[in-house]
Amino acid sequence: MHPTGSGRTATTARGDRRWECTARCPALHDRMTTIGIIGAGNIGSQLARLAVQHGHEVVIANSRGPETLQDLVSELGEHARAATRDEAAAAGDIVVVTTPLAAIETIPVEPLVGKVVIDTNNYYPQRDGHIASLDEETTTTAELLQDHLRGARVVKAFNHIAATALTDEATPAGTPDRRALVVAGDDADAKRVVSDLIDDFGFDVVDAGPLAEGWRIQRDTPGYVTRYTADELRGKLAEAERYRDM
Numbered sequence: 097m098h099p100t101g102s103g104r105t106a107t108t109a110r111g112d113r114r115w116e117c118t119a120r121c122p123a124l125h126d127r128m129t130t131i132g133i134i135g136a137g138n139i140g141s142q143l144a145r146l147a148v149q150h151g152h153e154v155v156i157a158n159s160r161g162p163e164t165l166q167d168l169v170s171e172l173g174e175h176a177r178a179a180t181r182d183e184a185a186a187a188g189d190i191v192v193v194t195t196p197l198a199a200i201e202t203i204p205v206e207p208l209v210g211k212v213v214i215d216t217n218n219y220y221p222q223r224d225g226h227i228a229s230l231d232e233e234t235t236t237t238a239e240l241l242q243d244h245l246r247g248a249r250v251v252k253a254f255n256h257i258a259a260t261a262l263t264d265e266a267t268p269a270g271t272p273d274r275r276a277l278v279v280a281g282d283d284a285d286a287k288r289v290v291s292d293l294i295d296d297f298g299f300d301v302v303d304a305g306p307l308a309e310g311w312r313i314q315r316d317t318p319g320y321v322t323r324y325t326a327d328e329l330r331g332k333l334a335e336a337e338r339y340r341d342m
Contacts, residue, residue: 132188138259157184209247249286266298276300276326
């Protein structure tokens with residue numbers, strides 16, 4: 097486990113920028129020291145890099161088994177390990193689910209009861225097949241995950257930024273024109289924990305409201321993927337329209 101003292105230096109990518117994690121970081125790290133990541137694709141791998149850079153332990157899993165993640169964990173270093181999905185779910189103080197929608201039913205339920213779970217997913221019918229409730233817009237991807245993970249506290253985040261931008265565009269708090277990311281969730285404390293993590297990783301935070309409002313930052317909406325400041329992103333959320341109304 098990394099020490100939580102205020103002298104820790106975090107390396108984030110925006111050119112060769114390095115910046116100090118000062119007094120605001122220890123409180124975050126006192127609350128959570130291990131991030132479980134289920135899904136080791138582009139987003140999962142980048143979040144793992146950010147987590148390790150900022151002093152977290154990482155336990156990462158994919159659908160093919162821990163042995164297929166050895167190159168990644170070697171890159172991440174001694175504070176990361178590969179595991180099964182059940183092990184990542186059990187180990188994480190916060191758990192990121194970043195798998196295709198078809199894999200939702202494979203996410204372990206019992207180890208995640210009471211935990212903060214971050215859903216990064218988006219619905220792409222050409223990839224995921226047609227899901228009637230999403231086509232009809234009667235639910236959202238994060239609500240589907242919440243329905244499966246009874247007892248977990250699901251927060252929507254990290255679904256509207258390109259994987260490379262997670263490291264390329266991270267900057268310290270207070271940086272002018274800092275990029276913002278959205279959270280949505282039904283549990284205020286869970287949103288606060290995820291918001292602190294996002295700030296720690298290098299981004300301002302915009303609260304979109306409950307999980308049901310997560311559609312405002314799904315694919316093809318005004319705020320999706322493009323870089324915006326917090327004020328700009330709030331405006332883009334307000335501009336969002338349902339697919340049926342486009």
